[in-house]
Amino acid sequence: NMLSLFKKKVFSYPFENYPQYSRIHKLKNFSSANTIYVKRDDELGFGASGSKLRKYLSLIPYIINHSFQEVIVIGGAYSNNILTAVQLLIENEVKPILFFP
DSSP states (O other): OOHHHHHHHHHHHHOOOSSOOEEEEEOOOOOOOOEEEEEEEGOOOOOOHHHHHHHHHHHHHHHTTTTTTTTEEEOTTTOOOHHHHHHHHHTTTOEEEEEEO
8 A cells, every 4th residue: 555655654764853743722712613723833842843843853864864064054034944944953963054045
């Protein structure tokens, strides 16, 4: 089965040991016919959290496993994505080289 092969491949890849799951909370006093929930990615940590953090769960181990000493980070000067990348690279003793086009 193609799906099981895909899952096996994904789960065999080394992921960084960062929190990956956060709670959901039911919103109270919300006038709607449907039940509304909010995802609490802010509980995953300071700075790097949520989808930005999950993006790097496999990228950081790849960089470490290939012994990269420097990584070029390209993005906007006010990008939280750049902040996250730099934070995680420094934590893992990889020198970020910033490029703002």
